Amino acid sequence: MMVQPISDAIIRVRDITVQFGRTRVLDGLDLDVKRGEILGFVGPSGAGKSVLTRTIIGLVPKVSGHIEVFGIDLDAASSGERRRVERRWGVLFQQGALFSSLTVRQNIQFPVREYLKVSQRLLDEIMVAKLVMVGLKPEVADRYPSELSGGMIKRVALARALALDPELVFLDEPTSGLDPIGAGEFDELVRTLQRTLGLTVFMVTHDLDSLYTACDRIAVLGNGKIIAAGSIADMQASQHPWLRQYFHGKRARAVIG
Protein backbone atom coordinates (compact mmCIF):
# COMPACT_ATOMS: atom_id res chain seq x y z
CA MET A 1 0.00 0.00 0.00
CA MET A 2 1.71 3.17 -1.16
CA VAL A 3 0.58 6.26 0.65
CA GLN A 4 1.72 8.64 -2.08
CA PRO A 5 0.89 8.15 -5.77
CA ILE A 6 3.61 6.29 -7.65
CA SER A 7 4.42 9.21 -9.91
CA ASP A 8 5.72 11.77 -7.41
CA ALA A 9 9.44 12.42 -7.17
CA ILE A 10 11.28 11.21 -4.10
CA ILE A 11 14.45 13.03 -5.17
CA ARG A 12 14.19 16.29 -7.06
CA VAL A 13 17.48 17.79 -8.20
CA ARG A 14 17.38 21.18 -9.90
CA ASP A 15 20.14 23.10 -11.66
CA ILE A 16 22.99 21.60 -9.63
CA THR A 17 26.51 22.88 -10.22
CA VAL A 18 29.51 21.29 -8.54
CA GLN A 19 33.06 22.47 -9.04
CA PHE A 20 36.41 21.19 -7.79
CA GLY A 21 38.96 23.98 -8.13
CA ARG A 22 38.45 25.14 -11.72
CA THR A 23 36.98 21.92 -13.11
CA ARG A 24 33.22 21.97 -13.34
CA VAL A 25 31.99 18.44 -12.74
CA LEU A 26 28.23 18.98 -12.75
CA ASP A 27 26.86 21.87 -14.74
CA GLY A 28 23.21 22.80 -14.22
CA LEU A 29 22.02 19.23 -13.81
CA ASP A 30 18.32 18.33 -13.34
CA LEU A 31 17.12 14.91 -12.23
CA ASP A 32 13.97 13.36 -10.77
CA VAL A 33 13.81 9.97 -9.11
CA LYS A 34 10.28 8.62 -8.79
CA ARG A 35 8.97 6.84 -5.75
CA GLY A 36 9.25 3.06 -5.96
CA GLU A 37 11.47 2.85 -9.01
CA ILE A 38 14.97 1.53 -9.53
CA LEU A 39 16.90 4.20 -11.37
CA GLY A 40 20.10 3.10 -13.05
CA PHE A 41 22.59 5.90 -13.40
CA VAL A 42 25.26 5.45 -16.05
CA GLY A 43 27.92 7.50 -17.79
CA PRO A 44 31.57 7.39 -18.76
CA SER A 45 34.17 6.96 -16.03
CA GLY A 46 34.99 10.28 -14.43
CA ALA A 47 31.75 11.90 -15.61
CA GLY A 48 30.69 12.62 -12.04
CA LYS A 49 28.23 9.85 -11.18
CA SER A 50 29.63 9.34 -7.72
CA VAL A 51 29.92 13.10 -7.29
CA LEU A 52 26.20 13.53 -7.93
CA THR A 53 25.38 10.76 -5.46
CA ARG A 54 27.64 12.33 -2.86
CA THR A 55 26.16 15.77 -3.55
CA ILE A 56 22.62 14.50 -2.98
CA ILE A 57 23.55 12.84 0.30
CA GLY A 58 25.41 15.97 1.34
CA LEU A 59 29.04 14.82 1.31
CA VAL A 60 30.12 17.16 -1.49
CA PRO A 61 29.26 20.87 -1.35
CA LYS A 62 27.56 22.35 -4.40
CA VAL A 63 28.08 25.77 -5.91
CA SER A 64 24.43 26.35 -6.74
CA GLY A 65 21.13 24.53 -7.21
CA HIS A 66 18.40 22.86 -5.18
CA ILE A 67 18.05 19.35 -3.84
CA GLU A 68 14.79 18.04 -2.43
CA VAL A 69 14.55 14.58 -0.90
CA PHE A 70 11.17 13.31 0.38
CA GLY A 71 9.88 16.81 -0.48
CA ILE A 72 12.26 18.48 1.97
CA ASP A 73 14.72 21.08 0.72
CA LEU A 74 17.99 19.90 2.21
CA ASP A 75 19.56 23.39 2.21
CA ALA A 76 16.70 24.94 4.13
CA ALA A 77 16.28 21.99 6.51
CA SER A 78 17.24 22.36 10.16
CA SER A 79 19.74 19.87 11.51
CA GLY A 80 16.92 17.91 13.17
CA GLU A 81 14.96 17.69 9.91
CA ARG A 82 18.11 16.65 8.10
CA ARG A 83 18.73 13.86 10.58
CA ARG A 84 15.17 12.62 10.08
CA VAL A 85 15.77 12.55 6.34
CA GLU A 86 19.06 10.73 6.76
CA ARG A 87 17.29 8.11 8.81
CA ARG A 88 14.98 7.43 5.90
CA TRP A 89 17.73 6.67 3.39
CA GLY A 90 20.50 4.10 3.28
CA VAL A 91 23.78 4.34 1.41
CA LEU A 92 25.93 1.54 0.02
CA PHE A 93 29.39 2.92 -0.68
CA GLN A 94 31.57 1.66 -3.51
CA GLN A 95 34.06 -0.03 -1.19
CA GLY A 96 31.43 -1.04 1.36
CA ALA A 97 32.75 1.37 4.03
CA LEU A 98 32.08 -1.12 6.81
CA PHE A 99 33.50 -0.09 10.17
CA SER A 100 36.66 -2.17 10.28
CA SER A 101 36.88 -2.40 14.06
CA LEU A 102 33.30 -3.70 14.47
CA THR A 103 32.00 -7.16 13.65
CA VAL A 104 29.34 -7.77 11.02
CA ARG A 105 26.75 -7.95 13.81
CA GLN A 106 27.83 -4.62 15.29
CA ASN A 107 28.02 -2.99 11.86
CA ILE A 108 24.41 -3.86 11.05
CA GLN A 109 23.12 -3.07 14.52
CA PHE A 110 24.97 0.24 14.77
CA PRO A 111 22.35 2.50 13.11
CA VAL A 112 19.46 0.64 14.75
CA ARG A 113 20.98 0.92 18.20
CA GLU A 114 21.54 4.65 17.73
CA TYR A 115 18.04 5.46 16.55
CA LEU A 116 15.70 2.96 18.22
CA LYS A 117 15.48 1.88 21.84
CA VAL A 118 14.81 -1.81 21.29
CA SER A 119 15.92 -4.91 23.16
CA GLN A 120 19.16 -6.73 22.38
CA ARG A 121 17.05 -9.75 21.42
CA LEU A 122 15.19 -7.80 18.72
CA LEU A 123 18.47 -6.25 17.54
CA ASP A 124 19.95 -9.71 17.07
CA GLU A 125 16.86 -11.06 15.35
CA ILE A 126 16.63 -8.12 12.97
CA MET A 127 20.35 -8.45 12.24
CA VAL A 128 19.86 -12.10 11.28
CA ALA A 129 16.78 -11.21 9.20
CA LYS A 130 18.83 -8.65 7.26
CA LEU A 131 21.68 -11.11 6.75
CA VAL A 132 19.25 -13.71 5.42
CA MET A 133 17.65 -11.11 3.15
CA VAL A 134 20.98 -10.24 1.55
CA GLY A 135 21.75 -13.93 1.14
CA LEU A 136 24.30 -14.49 3.88
CA LYS A 137 24.40 -17.13 6.60
CA PRO A 138 23.95 -15.99 10.22
CA GLU A 139 27.33 -17.59 11.01
CA VAL A 140 29.20 -14.60 9.52
CA ALA A 141 27.77 -12.33 12.23
CA ASP A 142 30.84 -12.44 14.44
CA ARG A 143 33.44 -12.00 11.74
CA TYR A 144 35.31 -8.76 11.16
CA PRO A 145 35.16 -7.02 7.76
CA SER A 146 38.80 -7.96 7.08
CA GLU A 147 37.77 -11.63 7.26
CA LEU A 148 35.10 -11.30 4.54
CA SER A 149 35.36 -11.72 0.78
CA GLY A 150 34.61 -8.79 -1.56
CA GLY A 151 31.12 -10.05 -2.38
CA MET A 152 30.31 -10.63 1.29
CA ILE A 153 31.45 -7.09 2.14
CA LYS A 154 29.01 -5.72 -0.47
CA ARG A 155 26.20 -7.80 0.98
CA VAL A 156 26.93 -6.83 4.57
CA ALA A 157 27.15 -3.18 3.50
CA LEU A 158 23.76 -3.54 1.84
CA ALA A 159 22.38 -5.14 4.99
CA ARG A 160 23.68 -2.18 6.98
CA ALA A 161 22.21 0.29 4.48
CA LEU A 162 18.86 -1.49 4.92
CA ALA A 163 19.14 -1.80 8.70
CA LEU A 164 16.58 0.89 9.49
CA ASP A 165 14.23 -0.13 6.66
CA PRO A 166 14.82 3.03 4.63
CA GLU A 167 12.51 4.19 1.88
CA LEU A 168 15.37 5.16 -0.39
CA VAL A 169 18.75 3.51 -0.97
CA PHE A 170 21.74 4.82 -2.86
CA LEU A 171 23.90 2.08 -4.34
CA ASP A 172 27.28 3.14 -5.71
CA GLU A 173 28.42 0.45 -8.15
CA PRO A 174 26.93 -2.41 -6.13
CA THR A 175 27.99 -5.16 -8.55
CA SER A 176 31.52 -3.99 -9.32
CA GLY A 177 34.04 -6.55 -8.17
CA LEU A 178 31.50 -9.38 -8.06
CA ASP A 179 31.57 -12.42 -10.32
CA PRO A 180 28.80 -12.50 -12.96
CA ILE A 181 26.76 -15.03 -10.96
CA GLY A 182 27.18 -13.01 -7.77
CA ALA A 183 26.33 -9.83 -9.65
CA GLY A 184 23.22 -11.46 -11.10
CA GLU A 185 22.15 -12.57 -7.63
CA PHE A 186 22.77 -9.08 -6.32
CA ASP A 187 20.54 -7.57 -9.04
CA GLU A 188 17.86 -10.10 -8.22
CA LEU A 189 18.26 -9.25 -4.55
CA VAL A 190 17.84 -5.52 -5.17
CA ARG A 191 14.75 -6.28 -7.26
CA THR A 192 13.28 -8.50 -4.52
CA LEU A 193 13.97 -6.00 -1.79
CA GLN A 194 12.49 -3.21 -3.86
CA ARG A 195 9.34 -5.30 -4.27
CA THR A 196 9.06 -6.51 -0.70
CA LEU A 197 10.09 -3.32 1.08
CA GLY A 198 8.73 -0.85 -1.44
CA LEU A 199 12.16 0.72 -1.83
CA THR A 200 13.24 3.43 -4.17
CA VAL A 201 16.70 2.65 -5.49
CA PHE A 202 19.24 5.07 -6.93
CA MET A 203 21.91 2.88 -8.46
CA VAL A 204 25.15 4.06 -10.01
CA THR A 205 26.35 1.23 -12.19
CA HIS A 206 28.51 0.18 -15.10
CA ASP A 207 27.00 -3.21 -15.35
CA LEU A 208 24.88 -3.67 -18.48
CA ASP A 209 23.27 -6.76 -16.99
CA SER A 210 22.07 -4.70 -14.04
CA LEU A 211 20.56 -2.16 -16.40
CA TYR A 212 18.66 -4.83 -18.28
CA THR A 213 17.50 -6.95 -15.37
CA ALA A 214 17.15 -4.63 -12.41
CA CYS A 215 16.43 -1.08 -13.52
CA ASP A 216 13.06 0.47 -14.31
CA ARG A 217 14.54 3.62 -15.74
CA ILE A 218 17.97 4.78 -16.79
CA ALA A 219 19.57 8.21 -16.63
CA VAL A 220 22.77 8.98 -18.50
CA LEU A 221 25.29 11.56 -17.36
CA GLY A 222 27.57 13.36 -19.79
CA ASN A 223 29.29 16.76 -19.82
CA GLY A 224 27.90 17.53 -16.39
CA LYS A 225 24.29 17.12 -17.46
CA ILE A 226 21.72 14.37 -17.89
CA ILE A 227 21.92 13.65 -21.60
CA ALA A 228 19.13 11.09 -21.65
CA ALA A 229 16.63 9.49 -19.29
CA GLY A 230 14.09 6.79 -19.97
CA SER A 231 13.52 3.09 -20.35
CA ILE A 232 16.08 0.67 -21.74
CA ALA A 233 14.23 0.74 -25.07
CA ASP A 234 14.57 4.55 -25.22
CA MET A 235 18.29 4.21 -24.57
CA GLN A 236 18.71 1.69 -27.36
CA ALA A 237 16.81 3.92 -29.75
CA SER A 238 18.86 7.00 -28.86
CA GLN A 239 21.16 8.47 -31.48
CA HIS A 240 23.61 9.99 -29.00
CA PRO A 241 27.11 8.74 -29.95
CA TRP A 242 28.15 7.64 -26.44
CA LEU A 243 24.83 5.87 -25.90
CA ARG A 244 25.07 4.15 -29.28
CA GLN A 245 28.50 2.89 -28.38
CA TYR A 246 27.42 1.88 -24.88
CA PHE A 247 24.27 -0.01 -25.83
CA HIS A 248 25.35 -1.34 -29.21
CA GLY A 249 29.01 -2.13 -28.49
CA LYS A 250 30.48 -5.61 -28.40
CA ARG A 251 29.73 -6.16 -24.73
CA ALA A 252 26.18 -4.91 -25.02
CA ARG A 253 25.47 -7.30 -27.90
CA ALA A 254 26.78 -10.12 -25.75
CA VAL A 255 24.34 -9.19 -23.00
CA ILE A 256 21.33 -8.95 -25.29
CA GLY A 257 22.59 -12.20 -26.81
Add this chain to the structure above:
Amino acid sequence: MNGDRTLERIAQGDGLALCAVGPWTARFAPVLERMVADAEKLRGTRPDIFIDVSQVSKLDTFGAWLIERLRRSLSHGGGEAIIAGLSENYSSLVDEVRRVRETPDIETSPVSITAMLDQIGRTVVGIGGTIIGLVDMLGAVLVASGHVLVRPRSFRMTSTIHHLEQVCWRAVPIVVLITFLIGCIIAQQGIFHFRRFGADIFVVDMLGVLVLREIGVLLVAIMVAGRSGSAYTAELGSMKMREEIDALRTMGFDPIEVLVLPRMLALVLALPILAFLGAMAALYGGGLVAWLYGGVDPEAFLLRLRDAISIDHFIVGMVKAPVMAAVIGIVACVEGLAVQGSAESLGQHTTSSVVKGIFFVIVMDGVFAIFFASIGM
Protein backbone atom coordinates in the same frame (compact mmCIF):
# COMPACT_ATOMS: atom_id res chain seq x y z
CA MET B 1 1.41 8.66 10.91
CA ASN B 2 -1.95 7.16 10.04
CA GLY B 3 -3.66 6.10 13.22
CA ASP B 4 -2.48 4.20 16.27
CA ARG B 5 -0.68 0.92 16.10
CA THR B 6 -2.30 -1.66 18.33
CA LEU B 7 -2.79 -5.37 18.76
CA GLU B 8 -6.44 -5.91 19.67
CA ARG B 9 -7.73 -9.15 21.16
CA ILE B 10 -11.10 -10.34 19.86
CA ALA B 11 -12.64 -13.56 21.14
CA GLN B 12 -14.11 -15.79 18.41
CA GLY B 13 -15.91 -18.71 20.03
CA ASP B 14 -13.20 -21.08 21.15
CA GLY B 15 -10.48 -19.19 19.37
CA LEU B 16 -8.93 -15.78 19.66
CA ALA B 17 -8.06 -13.26 16.99
CA LEU B 18 -5.18 -10.90 17.53
CA CYS B 19 -5.80 -7.97 15.28
CA ALA B 20 -2.78 -5.88 14.30
CA VAL B 21 -3.71 -2.33 13.37
CA GLY B 22 -1.80 0.70 12.06
CA PRO B 23 1.75 1.13 10.88
CA TRP B 24 4.06 -1.69 12.03
CA THR B 25 7.38 -0.12 11.17
CA ALA B 26 10.86 0.46 12.58
CA ARG B 27 9.87 3.82 14.06
CA PHE B 28 7.42 2.18 16.43
CA ALA B 29 9.50 -0.93 17.09
CA PRO B 30 9.97 -0.29 20.85
CA VAL B 31 6.17 -0.02 21.43
CA LEU B 32 5.39 -2.91 19.13
CA GLU B 33 7.95 -5.13 20.84
CA ARG B 34 6.26 -4.56 24.20
CA MET B 35 2.80 -5.34 22.77
CA VAL B 36 4.07 -8.53 21.19
CA ALA B 37 5.74 -9.57 24.46
CA ASP B 38 2.39 -9.10 26.24
CA ALA B 39 0.52 -11.10 23.63
CA GLU B 40 3.07 -13.93 23.82
CA LYS B 41 1.75 -14.69 27.31
CA LEU B 42 -1.48 -15.93 25.69
CA ARG B 43 0.31 -19.04 24.55
CA GLY B 44 -1.68 -22.17 25.30
CA THR B 45 -4.76 -20.34 26.64
CA ARG B 46 -6.86 -21.06 23.53
CA PRO B 47 -6.86 -23.90 21.01
CA ASP B 48 -6.61 -21.67 17.93
CA ILE B 49 -5.18 -18.21 17.72
CA PHE B 50 -5.34 -16.13 14.56
CA ILE B 51 -3.14 -13.17 13.88
CA ASP B 52 -5.13 -10.86 11.68
CA VAL B 53 -2.93 -8.40 9.82
CA SER B 54 -5.49 -7.09 7.33
CA GLN B 55 -5.63 -3.69 9.04
CA VAL B 56 -1.88 -3.07 9.06
CA SER B 57 -1.34 0.12 7.09
CA LYS B 58 2.40 -0.18 6.67
CA LEU B 59 4.76 -3.05 7.27
CA ASP B 60 8.55 -3.30 7.18
CA THR B 61 11.12 -5.86 8.32
CA PHE B 62 10.73 -4.89 11.97
CA GLY B 63 6.93 -5.27 11.92
CA ALA B 64 7.03 -8.41 9.83
CA TRP B 65 9.56 -10.00 12.14
CA LEU B 66 7.60 -9.12 15.27
CA ILE B 67 4.47 -10.70 13.78
CA GLU B 68 6.50 -13.76 12.83
CA ARG B 69 8.00 -13.91 16.32
CA LEU B 70 4.49 -13.77 17.81
CA ARG B 71 3.31 -16.54 15.50
CA ARG B 72 6.23 -18.75 16.47
CA SER B 73 5.90 -18.33 20.21
CA LEU B 74 2.12 -18.91 20.06
CA SER B 75 2.64 -22.03 17.96
CA HIS B 76 4.98 -23.54 20.53
CA GLY B 77 2.17 -24.16 23.01
CA GLY B 78 0.58 -27.02 21.07
CA GLY B 79 -1.92 -25.11 18.91
CA GLU B 80 -0.99 -23.63 15.56
CA ALA B 81 -1.15 -19.87 15.19
CA ILE B 82 -2.07 -18.67 11.73
CA ILE B 83 -1.43 -15.33 10.09
CA ALA B 84 -4.53 -14.16 8.27
CA GLY B 85 -5.43 -11.27 6.02
CA LEU B 86 -1.93 -10.77 4.65
CA SER B 87 -2.05 -8.45 1.64
CA GLU B 88 -0.25 -9.31 -1.58
CA ASN B 89 2.50 -6.65 -1.18
CA TYR B 90 3.58 -7.88 2.20
CA SER B 91 3.37 -11.65 1.79
CA SER B 92 6.81 -11.81 0.21
CA LEU B 93 8.26 -9.79 3.07
CA VAL B 94 6.73 -12.16 5.64
CA ASP B 95 8.04 -15.12 3.62
CA GLU B 96 11.46 -13.51 3.70
CA VAL B 97 11.58 -13.16 7.50
CA ARG B 98 10.17 -16.66 7.89
CA ARG B 99 13.50 -17.94 6.54
CA VAL B 100 15.21 -16.67 9.69
CA ARG B 101 16.15 -19.56 11.92
CA GLU B 102 17.82 -19.43 15.29
CA THR B 103 19.96 -16.40 16.01
CA PRO B 104 23.57 -17.18 16.84
CA ASP B 105 24.80 -16.08 20.26
CA ILE B 106 27.65 -13.67 20.70
CA GLU B 107 30.85 -15.43 21.62
CA THR B 108 31.79 -13.74 24.87
CA SER B 109 35.08 -14.42 26.54
CA PRO B 110 34.68 -15.10 30.26
CA VAL B 111 36.15 -12.45 32.56
CA SER B 112 37.89 -14.36 35.33
CA ILE B 113 41.21 -14.82 37.12
CA THR B 114 42.16 -17.51 34.61
CA ALA B 115 41.45 -15.18 31.71
CA MET B 116 43.61 -12.49 33.32
CA LEU B 117 46.47 -14.92 33.94
CA ASP B 118 46.01 -16.17 30.40
CA GLN B 119 46.37 -12.61 29.13
CA ILE B 120 49.52 -12.02 31.20
CA GLY B 121 51.03 -15.26 29.91
CA ARG B 122 50.30 -14.31 26.32
CA THR B 123 51.82 -10.88 26.82
CA VAL B 124 55.03 -12.38 28.23
CA VAL B 125 55.30 -14.81 25.34
CA GLY B 126 54.61 -11.84 23.06
CA ILE B 127 57.75 -10.09 24.33
CA GLY B 128 59.87 -12.95 22.99
CA GLY B 129 58.03 -12.63 19.68
CA THR B 130 58.70 -8.89 19.59
CA ILE B 131 62.45 -9.38 20.03
CA ILE B 132 62.56 -12.07 17.36
CA GLY B 133 60.59 -9.76 15.06
CA LEU B 134 63.10 -6.95 15.59
CA VAL B 135 66.10 -9.21 14.95
CA ASP B 136 64.34 -10.57 11.88
CA MET B 137 63.81 -7.07 10.52
CA LEU B 138 67.42 -6.09 11.30
CA GLY B 139 68.57 -9.12 9.31
CA ALA B 140 66.22 -8.31 6.41
CA VAL B 141 67.46 -4.71 6.31
CA LEU B 142 71.10 -5.85 6.30
CA VAL B 143 70.39 -8.31 3.49
CA ALA B 144 68.64 -5.56 1.52
CA SER B 145 71.62 -3.24 2.13
CA GLY B 146 73.91 -6.00 0.82
CA HIS B 147 71.81 -6.25 -2.35
CA VAL B 148 71.97 -2.52 -2.83
CA LEU B 149 75.75 -2.51 -2.34
CA VAL B 150 76.13 -5.19 -5.01
CA ARG B 151 73.72 -3.45 -7.38
CA PRO B 152 73.93 0.26 -6.54
CA ARG B 153 71.45 1.08 -9.33
CA SER B 154 68.64 -0.49 -7.34
CA PHE B 155 69.16 2.04 -4.56
CA ARG B 156 66.20 4.39 -4.22
CA MET B 157 67.80 7.80 -4.05
CA THR B 158 64.63 9.87 -4.62
CA SER B 159 62.75 8.07 -1.91
CA THR B 160 65.64 8.41 0.55
CA ILE B 161 65.96 12.15 -0.11
CA HIS B 162 62.19 12.55 0.28
CA HIS B 163 62.25 10.83 3.66
CA LEU B 164 65.35 12.75 4.68
CA GLU B 165 63.42 15.96 4.03
CA GLN B 166 60.48 14.69 6.08
CA VAL B 167 62.38 13.41 9.12
CA CYS B 168 65.37 15.76 9.16
CA TRP B 169 64.81 19.10 7.45
CA ARG B 170 61.20 19.52 8.57
CA ALA B 171 62.04 18.42 12.12
CA VAL B 172 64.75 21.03 12.60
CA PRO B 173 62.56 23.89 13.93
CA ILE B 174 60.78 21.89 16.61
CA VAL B 175 63.91 19.97 17.68
CA VAL B 176 65.96 23.18 17.97
CA LEU B 177 63.19 24.97 19.87
CA ILE B 178 62.68 22.18 22.40
CA THR B 179 66.38 21.54 23.04
CA PHE B 180 66.99 25.30 23.35
CA LEU B 181 64.32 25.47 26.07
CA ILE B 182 65.70 22.40 27.85
CA GLY B 183 69.17 23.99 27.79
CA CYS B 184 67.71 27.14 29.35
CA ILE B 185 65.98 25.15 32.09
CA ILE B 186 69.04 23.05 32.96
CA ALA B 187 71.19 26.19 33.23
CA GLN B 188 68.63 28.01 35.36
CA GLN B 189 68.20 25.10 37.77
CA GLY B 190 71.96 24.56 37.95
CA ILE B 191 72.67 28.17 38.77
CA PHE B 192 69.85 28.33 41.30
CA HIS B 193 71.13 25.38 43.29
CA PHE B 194 74.91 25.81 42.78
CA ARG B 195 74.73 29.44 43.91
CA ARG B 196 74.24 28.28 47.50
CA PHE B 197 77.74 26.80 47.42
CA GLY B 198 79.13 29.71 45.44
CA ALA B 199 79.77 27.28 42.61
CA ASP B 200 77.86 29.14 39.87
CA ILE B 201 80.52 28.60 37.25
CA PHE B 202 80.26 24.79 37.50
CA VAL B 203 76.90 25.04 35.79
CA VAL B 204 78.93 25.18 32.58
CA ASP B 205 80.49 21.78 33.32
CA MET B 206 77.15 20.27 34.09
CA LEU B 207 75.48 21.72 31.03
CA GLY B 208 78.31 20.70 28.70
CA VAL B 209 78.58 17.11 29.85
CA LEU B 210 74.85 16.54 30.20
CA VAL B 211 73.90 18.05 26.86
CA LEU B 212 76.65 16.53 24.74
CA ARG B 213 76.66 13.08 26.30
CA GLU B 214 73.08 12.37 27.28
CA ILE B 215 70.27 14.87 27.01
CA GLY B 216 70.99 16.10 23.49
CA VAL B 217 70.84 12.74 21.80
CA LEU B 218 68.33 11.08 24.13
CA LEU B 219 65.81 13.89 23.93
CA VAL B 220 66.13 14.18 20.17
CA ALA B 221 65.78 10.41 19.77
CA ILE B 222 62.58 10.45 21.83
CA MET B 223 61.22 13.30 19.74
CA VAL B 224 62.11 11.50 16.52
CA ALA B 225 60.45 8.29 17.77
CA GLY B 226 57.27 10.25 18.45
CA ARG B 227 57.40 12.28 15.28
CA SER B 228 58.86 10.04 12.57
CA GLY B 229 58.53 6.55 14.07
CA SER B 230 54.77 6.97 14.32
CA ALA B 231 54.62 8.36 10.78
CA TYR B 232 56.53 5.35 9.41
CA THR B 233 54.23 2.91 11.19
CA ALA B 234 51.09 4.67 9.97
CA GLU B 235 52.37 4.89 6.39
CA LEU B 236 53.45 1.26 6.16
CA GLY B 237 50.36 0.13 8.09
CA SER B 238 47.90 1.80 5.76
CA MET B 239 49.82 0.49 2.76
CA LYS B 240 49.52 -2.97 4.28
CA MET B 241 45.78 -2.50 4.81
CA ARG B 242 45.19 -1.56 1.17
CA GLU B 243 47.28 -4.50 -0.10
CA GLU B 244 49.85 -2.10 -1.60
CA ILE B 245 52.66 -4.11 -0.03
CA ASP B 246 51.28 -7.34 -1.51
CA ALA B 247 51.13 -5.58 -4.87
CA LEU B 248 54.81 -4.64 -4.60
CA ARG B 249 55.73 -8.21 -3.73
CA THR B 250 53.82 -9.66 -6.69
CA MET B 251 55.66 -7.29 -9.04
CA GLY B 252 58.89 -8.85 -7.85
CA PHE B 253 60.01 -6.03 -5.56
CA ASP B 254 61.21 -6.58 -2.04
CA PRO B 255 59.16 -4.31 0.25
CA ILE B 256 62.12 -4.11 2.62
CA GLU B 257 64.34 -2.78 -0.14
CA VAL B 258 61.73 -0.42 -1.61
CA LEU B 259 60.01 0.87 1.52
CA VAL B 260 62.03 0.08 4.62
CA LEU B 261 65.61 0.68 3.52
CA PRO B 262 65.15 4.30 2.32
CA ARG B 263 63.27 5.13 5.52
CA MET B 264 65.91 3.51 7.74
CA LEU B 265 68.74 5.21 5.90
CA ALA B 266 67.03 8.59 6.12
CA LEU B 267 66.54 8.14 9.85
CA VAL B 268 70.13 6.97 10.46
CA LEU B 269 71.44 10.04 8.63
CA ALA B 270 68.93 12.40 10.21
CA LEU B 271 69.33 11.61 13.89
CA PRO B 272 73.05 12.55 14.23
CA ILE B 273 72.36 15.82 12.38
CA LEU B 274 69.38 16.59 14.59
CA ALA B 275 71.26 15.54 17.73
CA PHE B 276 74.13 17.87 16.81
CA LEU B 277 71.80 20.79 16.11
CA GLY B 278 69.90 20.01 19.30
CA ALA B 279 73.10 19.97 21.38
CA MET B 280 74.17 23.31 19.91
CA ALA B 281 70.76 24.83 20.59
CA ALA B 282 70.82 23.55 24.18
CA LEU B 283 74.30 24.96 24.79
CA TYR B 284 73.22 28.27 23.28
CA GLY B 285 70.10 28.40 25.48
CA GLY B 286 72.14 27.43 28.56
CA GLY B 287 74.76 30.07 27.77
CA LEU B 288 72.10 32.70 27.33
CA VAL B 289 70.52 31.91 30.70
CA ALA B 290 73.93 31.72 32.39
CA TRP B 291 74.66 35.21 31.08
CA LEU B 292 71.31 36.90 31.72
CA TYR B 293 70.30 35.06 34.91
CA GLY B 294 73.61 33.89 36.38
CA GLY B 295 75.84 36.76 35.32
CA VAL B 296 78.36 34.46 33.60
CA ASP B 297 79.38 36.49 30.56
CA PRO B 298 79.77 34.65 27.23
CA GLU B 299 83.54 34.88 27.21
CA ALA B 300 83.85 33.22 30.64
CA PHE B 301 81.24 30.64 29.59
CA LEU B 302 83.19 29.60 26.49
CA LEU B 303 86.48 29.51 28.38
CA ARG B 304 85.01 27.31 31.06
CA LEU B 305 83.29 25.11 28.47
CA ARG B 306 86.62 24.49 26.71
CA ASP B 307 88.15 23.29 29.99
CA ALA B 308 85.16 21.29 31.14
CA ILE B 309 84.46 19.12 28.14
CA SER B 310 86.66 17.06 25.88
CA ILE B 311 86.02 15.76 22.39
CA ASP B 312 85.18 12.40 24.03
CA HIS B 313 81.88 13.71 25.34
CA PHE B 314 80.90 14.87 21.89
CA ILE B 315 81.97 11.58 20.28
CA VAL B 316 79.98 9.56 22.84
CA GLY B 317 76.85 11.51 21.94
CA MET B 318 77.36 11.23 18.20
CA VAL B 319 78.14 7.49 18.28
CA LYS B 320 74.87 6.78 20.03
CA ALA B 321 72.73 8.74 17.56
CA PRO B 322 72.77 6.44 14.49
CA VAL B 323 72.30 3.32 16.63
CA MET B 324 69.23 4.84 18.29
CA ALA B 325 67.94 5.87 14.85
CA ALA B 326 68.28 2.28 13.65
CA VAL B 327 66.38 1.00 16.69
CA ILE B 328 63.56 3.50 16.16
CA GLY B 329 63.39 2.71 12.45
CA ILE B 330 63.32 -1.05 12.94
CA VAL B 331 60.63 -0.89 15.62
CA ALA B 332 58.51 1.46 13.47
CA CYS B 333 58.79 -0.70 10.35
CA VAL B 334 58.10 -3.98 12.19
CA GLU B 335 54.98 -2.46 13.74
CA GLY B 336 53.86 -0.96 10.41
CA LEU B 337 54.11 -4.29 8.61
CA ALA B 338 52.26 -6.05 11.44
CA VAL B 339 49.07 -3.99 10.95
CA GLN B 340 45.96 -6.09 10.25
CA GLY B 341 42.84 -5.10 8.35
CA SER B 342 41.15 -2.78 10.81
CA ALA B 343 41.52 0.89 11.70
CA GLU B 344 41.80 -0.14 15.34
CA SER B 345 44.82 -2.32 14.58
CA LEU B 346 46.51 0.62 12.84
CA GLY B 347 46.02 2.73 15.95
CA GLN B 348 47.33 0.01 18.27
CA HIS B 349 50.45 -0.57 16.23
CA THR B 350 51.19 3.15 15.89
CA THR B 351 50.91 3.54 19.65
CA SER B 352 53.09 0.53 20.33
CA SER B 353 55.63 1.76 17.74
CA VAL B 354 56.15 4.96 19.74
CA VAL B 355 56.09 3.27 23.14
CA LYS B 356 58.49 0.50 22.15
CA GLY B 357 60.69 2.93 20.22
CA ILE B 358 61.15 5.17 23.26
CA PHE B 359 61.65 2.17 25.55
CA PHE B 360 64.39 0.66 23.39
CA VAL B 361 66.09 4.05 22.98
CA ILE B 362 66.37 4.35 26.75
CA VAL B 363 67.57 0.74 27.09
CA MET B 364 70.21 1.39 24.43
CA ASP B 365 71.29 4.53 26.27
CA GLY B 366 71.82 2.48 29.43
CA VAL B 367 73.83 -0.15 27.55
CA PHE B 368 75.97 2.60 26.04
CA ALA B 369 76.54 4.16 29.47
CA ILE B 370 77.90 0.86 30.79
CA PHE B 371 80.01 0.33 27.69
CA PHE B 372 81.61 3.79 27.69
CA ALA B 373 82.22 3.61 31.43
CA SER B 374 84.11 0.32 31.01
CA ILE B 375 86.32 1.64 28.19
CA GLY B 376 86.92 4.78 30.22
CA MET B 377 85.40 7.38 27.87
